[in-house]
Amino acid sequence: AVLVELKDLNKVFVTDEVETKALNNINLSIVAGEYLAITGPSGCGKSTLLSLLGLLDTPSSGQYQLAGHHTASIDKDERARIRNKEIGFIFQSFNLISDLTVAENIALPLTYRTDLSHRQRQQMVLASLEKVDLTHRAGHYPSQLSGGQQQRVAVARAIAGKPAIILADEPTGNLDSNNAEAVMTLLDELHHDGATICMVTHDLASAARSQRIIKVFDGQLIADKPTSDNATIN
Ligand code: ADP
Numbered sequence: 564a565v566l567v568e569l570k571d572l573n574k575v576f577v578t579d580e581v582e583t584k585a586l587n588n589i590n591l592s593i594v595a596g597e598y599l600a601i602t603g604p605s606g607c608g609k610s611t612l613l614s615l616l617g618l619l620d621t622p623s624s625g626q627y628q629l630a631g632h633h634t635a636s637i638d639k640d641e642r643a644r645i646r647n648k649e650i651g652f653i654f655q656s657f658n659l660i661s662d663l664t665v666a667e668n669i670a671l672p673l674t675y676r677t678d679l680s681h682r683q684r685q686q687m688v689l690a691s692l693e694k695v696d697l698t699h700r701a702g703h704y705p706s707q708l709s710g711g712q713q714q715r716v717a718v719a720r721a722i723a724g725k726p727a728i729i730l731a732d733e734p735t736g737n738l739d740s741n742n743a744e745a746v747m748t749l750l751d752e753l754h755h756d757g758a759t760i761c762m763v764t765h766d767l768a769s770a771a772r773s774q775r776i777i778k779v780f781d782g783q784l785i786a787d788k789p790t791s792d793n794a795t796i797n
């Protein structure tokens with residue numbers, strides 16, 4: 564099933580009457596269960612694309628259909644509701660809240676979900692803690708954890724609500740190689756369990772773990788290939 568469909572998507576930023584065309588006529592389909600990596604040089608539009616996919620920002624023109632929702636024409640509240648239900652975010656800098664415990668951080672996005680009971684939320688937090696192997700750290704604060712553990716908490720927060728798609732922005736960018744490997748292994752497992760993952764990275768080793776690599780240059784998609792093809796080209 565097609566989960567994400569972008570049609571002729573454009574994003575223009577205007578600052579001091581200067582226009583920047585950050586995304587230029589993007590067309591992209593993502594099928595449920597795919598694991599894709601978005602790569603490209605700094606300033607090419609990767610973050611803008613991820614913000615649009617994540618319903619954190621709106622396109623200047625074009626269509627974006629996510630899990631059956633036409634998102635281009637909906638209001639802010641509806642966009643937030645779809646975002647909370649359908650999207651899990653993983654950031655480079657973890658973005659945990661320092662005065663909430665591990666379990667509270669994971670529960671936070673779920674508190675915006677009016678479709679879940681208190682008991683369902685509790686069960687989702689426990690299941691995702693178990694998935695990232697941090698049940699024994701549930702009551703700890705982020706500062707009491709290593710960087711690798713903090714990112715695993717962020718992964719648990721992203722998956723707790725069983726989102727349609729996981730969006731990861733340089734998820735290993737702040738980690739040493741051992742912790743990066745642990746997080747990439749976790750993403751491999753999630754993909755194996757059926758998750759749809761879209762990851763921005765300029766780390767070639769991380770991109771190689773995905774199934775499909777999309778290259779962005781100057782706001783345009785310039786390549787879209789199965790990962791195995793890229794391996795033979797590079
Ligand atoms: P990347 O993530 O690939 O580094 P970005 O998506 O951050 O690229 O940026 C793409 C282009 O859009 C760049 O030219 C950047 O300067 C511009 N841009 C991004 N966000 C804004 C913004 N909020 N206001 C103005 N220009 C922006």
Ligand code: ADP
Pocket residue numbers: 639643646647652658671672675
């Ligand atoms: P609004 O003012 O429309 O609520 P916000 O930007 O404050 O917009 O957040 C909207 C939703 O996005 C929140 O309900 C929250 O669940 C989710 N969200 C925002 N930032 C994060 C984050 N760092 N991690 C997880 N979810 C987030």
